[in-house]
Amino acid sequence: MVHHRRAFQRHPNAFFCSAAVPSSEVSLKYKYDRLVLEVPLPSRNEKCVFFLRPMLMNVGDLISDLQKEDPGVTASVLSKYGERLSNSTLLETLLDKDFKLLLNDSVHDVCPPEKVNVSSEHAVQMEDMKHVVHLLHAALNTPEHHQIKERKLLEKLDSLKQELSPLEKMKANLTRKAEFHTSRALWTGMALLSVQGGALAWLTWWVYSWDVMEPVTYFITYATSIGAFSYFVLTKQDYLYTEAKDRQFLKYFYKGASKVQFNVTRYNSLREELAQVEDDLHRLRYPTQLQLPLEQIQRKP
Incomplete structure (x- = not known):
């Protein structure tokens, strides 16, 4: 038997709430x-x-x-x-x-508080501290990928040196020949100027008089001025002895390089790549220099 009980009428609506206040x-x-x-x-x-x-x-x-x-x-x-x-x-x-x-x-x-503004001095000190911690971590705990990267750079460095070795010998030979031809051209110019001065003196005092030779020397000087101005028009450079010597050296060098089929562009590219690898290797070894011999840490001048 089920007995039905009437609900209390005093509180018809019941409200349920959590005890978490x-x-x-x-x-x-x-x-x-x-x-x-x-x-x-x-x-x-x-x-x-x-x-x-x-x-x-x-x-x-x-x-x-x-x-x-x-x-x-x-x-x-x-x-x-x-x-x-x-x-x-x-x-x-x-x-x-x-x-x-x-x-x-x-x-x-x-309710979180408002963030406190950190002074610039404190921020700089924190950045310095982070940098020091990073250096200590790198010096005491050499990452494995650093060692792998160093090994790859050493292999690439050795490969570049082997490829550059014959090119360096060819370049040294070309440099020596270009310097020889440049020096010969300079001495030839010196000899021609000496012969010209002696010839003008002989014609002035022994063959003719100064009245006859003065117009000749004037036109020789004028022709020299025309030659210097022509050099400027062709090269867009002033006629300076050092720049003229370097220009003549490069002329003989590239002429000899074309004869022996020396690729100057390839040589310069390899030299730049070698310098980049050496810089990367030095920068990679910097955090781990405590574990390297002294002769490997010091860079050659």
């Missing part, structure tokens, strides 16, 4: 230039201060610290809309907005 006992603020979370521990009935590191800690680390301090607490972090956040969420991301901290059956609203 929002609380503001949790405070989050900056103290001693550190972010401090002040939380009431349920089991010990006292407040405890936790120093947070937003860039290094996540939600799981915060919950772990709470449980270490109070083993009887069950904690979780919720968004301001009541969604539970994963333990892998960084505190730096969490502190962008308000959130809720659930301790056992109590819900605490947490």
Whole structure:
């Protein structure tokens, strides 16, 4: 037999609500230039201060610290809309907005404080410290990929030197011949000017007089001026002895290179590539120089 009982008429509408009442006992603020979370521990009935590191800690680390301090607490972090956040969420991301901290059956609203502006001097000190830590890590713990990269650079360096070895011999031979021809051209010009001066003196004092030779010397000087101006028109350079000598050297060098089929462009490309590899190798060895012999650290002048 089923007996039907009439419901109480005094309270016709029933309201169900959670026992978790929002609380503001949790405070989050900056103290001693550190972010401090002040939380009431349920089991010990006292407040405890936790120093947070937003860039290094996540939600799981915060919950772990709470449980270490109070083993009887069950904690979780919720968004301001009541969604539970994963333990892998960084505190730096969490502190962008308000959130809720659930301790056992109590819900605490947490309002992150405004970010404190870090002075430029402190920022520079932090950057210097990070740089020093990076150098120490690289010096004491040589990464494996550095060793692989160094081995590849050494192999490439050896290959470039082997390829450049015959080209260097050809270049040295061409340089020696070009210098010889350039020097011969300079001495030939010197000899011609000496012969010209002696001939003019002989014609002036022994054959003719100065009245006859003066127009001749004038036109010789004028012809020399025309020759210097023609050099400027053709080369777009002033007639300077050092530049003229270098130009003559390059003329003989490229002429000899074409005869022996010496590829100047390929040689210059290999030299640039060799210099780049040497710079990369030196830059790679710089963090690990504590583990290298002294003769490998010092660069040759």
